[in-house]
Amino acid sequence: MANDANHNDRSGPVPATGSQNGDHANANGTSPTYTNPHPGRVFLSRQYVAEEWINRQLLLVFSDSGKEARDRFEGVDLIDSLVNFLQLPIKTFDAACTFFHKLRLKHGENQFNTQDAAIACLFVACKAEDTLKKSREILCAAYNLKMTNDQRSPDDKLFDKSAMVIQTLERLTLEAIGFDFRCRYPQSYVIKLLKLVLSYEEARTIYPVALDMSIDMYKTYMPLKNTNFGMAYALVELSSRLTGQHVDKLKNIDYSRHKVPRMRIREGMLDLLDLYTKHHKQTKLGSRFSPDAFVQVKIDINKEIEDSGAGALPQCPFPLPSNEDLHATPVPTDPKSVTNRFVFDVDEARREQVTVQQFLEDDYEEVEIEYEEEIPEPIPARPRDRQNHGHGGNRGGHSHRGHRGNDGWGRGGGRHGNDRRRRGGGGGGW
Secondary structure, three states: OEEEEEOOOOOOOOOOOOOOOOOOOOOOOOOOOOOOOOOOEEEEOOOOOOHHHHHHHHHHHOOOHHHHHHHHHHHHHHHHHHHHHHOOOHHHHHHHHHHHHHHHHHHOOOOOOHHHHHHHHHHHHHHHOOOOOOHHHHHHHHHHHHOOOOOOOOOOHHHHHHHHHHHHHHHHHHHHOOOOOOOOOHHHHHHHHHHHHOOHHHHOOOHHHHHHHHHHHOOOOHHHOOOHHHHHHHHHHHHHHHHOOOHHHHHOOOHHHHOOOHHHHHHHHHHHHHHHHHOHHHOOOOOOOOHHHHHHHHHHHHHHHHHHOOOOOOOOOOOOOOHHHOOOOOOOOOHHHOEEEEEOOHHHHHHHHHHHHHHHOOOOOOOOOOOOOOOOOOOOOOOOOOOOOOOOOOOOOOOOOOOOOOOOOOOOOOOOOOOOOOOOOOOOOO
16 A cells, blocks of 8 residues: 655655666767656655664754754644644544654754644644544634634634645645554553553542643653553553552563563653653643652662663664764655655565566676777888988088188088177278
């Protein structure tokens, strides 16, 4: 299953199938008059990404880490406010924040406004989760939230230009997520875990903390790295540590039952604790606990990581290029003629690549040919000029310089060294 889109994308990957075949010369040394079409680029959707890949993308597309964090918090806060204002379900919030993170990691900070990007991602999430809202309705809700004294309706002409901008960003969002609308909803899995371990009365004190924490979690990149159960375990355990209730019960959970390694849970809790310790006032849960509580829990988890040794945290499963090649992005010769194909099945894409590659590669064969070459006859050397002939070795013509004749001068115009030429009167001439 694939979607085709012709788009001028300078930041896309290298062509996945072959290369252009129209640049070779003919036998006579001239360029061909035709050019084969570009084989296209294949984009594979990423359901999970590694921490190292995210850090590399942040260095690549963002120039200021502080501004990146502020824009990220601003976008997630706007999505949360619009979801509450429009009374949308929590799954729409999860999908919109996931699309928002993928869009920013793909295109950076210079191609769109943060608020427009957040509204466009919410618009796409409403379509993906069957909670349909028109773009003008979302724009009107954002305007009414900001301008409380000037309430407008969605049919107002004020939103005509903004609606066109949102439709343009919708396409960028679809290409950034690779037309893959699959998202994760950890809130439902938090309820499953609490039912599995605790009773209803015991879970009532932990669930509100875990729910607010799940909203704050989308201000980090944790939803792009972890599974549903991995996020749910991290939320429940961290909520238990902060409240100090039922810690022993939640520590003794069999993680292998849901195929969740312990290192994933540690990574999720560290992401949340970094958010609460560095940006305490910009979270929902930050006002309910003191900063010292988060610092103490973080110290305990870091001690557990030190005791675990190697393998305490997940590592990137594939090698990444060095930071020196961050800005060496390959650019096609004619981007408008390149077709971007978004593929969901990785194995099928690889099989297709092997099949197509044999028609796009140029095979060369070295052939040695022996032939006889005639040796030309040697050119005869130029005969030497005879002595005292023409412009010979003496510049004075036929006679030597300085030879005196009967008139005191040689025929060749040479002068003796003792002769003096006199000017003026006296002596009668010379």
